[in-house]
Amino acid sequence: MELTFRWYGPNEEKITLQQIRQIPGCRGIVGTLFDIPAGEVWPRERIHQLRQMIEDEGLTLKVIESVNVSDDIKIGTPLRDRHIEAYKETIRNLAAEGVEVICYNFMPVFDWVKSDLDYKLPDGSSTLAFVRKNIPDDPQQIIDTVADGSAGFTLPGWEPERLSQVRALLDAYKDVDEDRLRENLVYFLKAIIPTCEECGVKMAIHPDDPPYSMFGLPRIIKNREDLDWLCNAVDSPCNGITLCCGSIAEEPGNDIYSILAEFTRRGRIHFVHMRNIKYISPEEPGNKDFYEAPHPSECGSLDMVKMMRALHDNGFTGYMRPDHGRMIWGETGRPGYGLYDRALGIAYINGVWEALEKSGCQVADQADGQADGQTAQRAGE
Numbered sequence: 001m002e003l004t005f006r007w008y009g010p011n012e013e014k015i016t017l018q019q020i021r022q023i024p025g026c027r028g029i030v031g032t033l034f035d036i037p038a039g040e041v042w043p044r045e046r047i048h049q050l051r052q053m054i055e056d057e058g059l060t061l062k063v064i065e066s067v068n069v070s071d072d073i074k075i076g077t078p079l080r081d082r083h084i085e086a087y088k089e090t091i092r093n094l095a096a097e098g099v100e101v102i103c104y105n106f107m108p109v110f111d112w113v114k115s116d117l118d119y120k121l122p123d124g125s126s127t128l129a130f131v132r133k134n135i136p137d138d139p140q141q142i143i144d145t146v147a148d149g150s151a152g153f154t155l156p157g158w159e160p161e162r163l164s165q166v167r168a169l170l171d172a173y174k175d176v177d178e179d180r181l182r183e184n185l186v187y188f189l190k191a192i193i194p195t196c197e198e199c200g201v202k203m204a205i206h207p208d209d210p211p212y213s214m215f216g217l218p219r220i221i222k223n224r225e226d227l228d229w230l231c232n233a234v235d236s237p238c239n240g241i242t243l244c245c246g247s248i249a250e251e252p253g254n255d256i257y258s259i260l261a262e263f264t265r266r267g268r269i270h271f272v273h274m275r276n277i278k279y280i281s282p283e284e285p286g287n288k289d290f291y292e293a294p295h296p297s298e299c300g301s302l303d304m305v306k307m308m309r310a311l312h313d314n315g316f317t318g319y320m321r322p323d324h325g326r327m328i329w330g331e332t333g334r335p336g337y338g339l340y341d342r343a344l345g346i347a348y349i350n351g352v353w354e355a356l357e358k359s360g361c362q363v364a365d366q367a368d369g370q371a372d373g374q375t376a377q378r379a380g381e
Helices: 044-055 071-075 080-096 139-148 166-172 178-199 224-233 245-249 256-265 304-312 340-380
Strands: 002-006 026-031 060-065 101-104 116-120 126-130 202-205 239-244 269-274 276-279 290-293 319-322
Touching: 002 060, 002 340, 026 044, 026 319, 044 060, 044 080, 060 319, 071 080, 071 166, 071 178, 080 178, 101 269, 139 166, 178 202, 178 224, 178 239, 202 269, 224 239, 224 256, 239 245, 239 256, 245 256, 245 269, 245 276, 256 269, 256 304, 269 304, 304 340, 319 340
Parallel strands: 002 026, 002 319, 026 060, 060 101, 101 202, 202 239, 239 269, 269 319
Antiparallel strands: 116 126, 126 290, 276 290
16 A cells, blocks of 8 residues: 555645655655646646656655546547547556556536535634535536635636536536446446556546535446446456545445445555545434544544555555545645645554554464464474
8 A cells, every 4th residue: 555645736736745755654646737628638748747846856656636537528429539539648648657547537517516615613623514505506606616715726626617618518418317427438448448458557436526416417436336337347457446435435325344345355446535524413314414524533424444444454555645634723725635634644544554554464473373383283293
């Protein structure tokens, strides 16, 4: 397992690589080229510049998040084949620069939905939250809410240029139901996975956030059955998952622990977003409201050690990053992506993983000792 940290690049960040390299246990950067529109090729020169910048600070660039999939591919317009060819060229360019995993999603229009980007907690920190009654019926209002609460940063999946045409986008999706969206995802994967296999790159789809329909748009990566369908639809080790623990757990009916265990055993989890969430009023039937909590188990509704154990005990060897963090200690910045709380998250994750590793070694040592004793006993008989 290798711990990483998401970083948007020098033109999009207050956080520096010099600060990130000081986080104990952090080995790599999850990078992006935020300014390249979906459907266009990522030039190798730009990828090389990013990699060199990161490696100059003693970090690695093995994971990219996100090479966004265009709406033309998701909808299935006549432009999709051209965009798929561009995506394949981007895969080749990333592979040539040492990238091993590409995180992407197949969510229509909105990559994620939250009601609050500055949800105040009793300790004075702020976080991201989803409170259903605060989600407006008009999608334009949620776009305006996100823009007003973004602290001046462009947020992934909410690029102003694309969302300025939200009415036209929603109209373009009017005939795309879950079956059609699945067909278009399979079409996309069947086209690009042979390129991935040739280049040694693994695709890792991010679950829907939230894992149920919003604004009448289809959702197809929301539970264990959807993940199983994905793996079987294009049966290749290069067709895998970014297991975002928070996104899957946003549906309380999803058994996050068994999902982690099963798909780790199957070798399909290539990247993990590790985070905790706290359900708001879980005693109310059907209430799925939550806020994004600090990483330790006691702070939220998820058993973080149990999640990490499901990965560890089933042989996870991929990449992991702390997911969204609170704004703490007076920090300001891109909501969910401050430095301090995510650094605390890495420290916590690293400590849990070390404990799991060492407890496993102790069990193995005890078993070896018992075996040696039995051998010696037999030899003396």
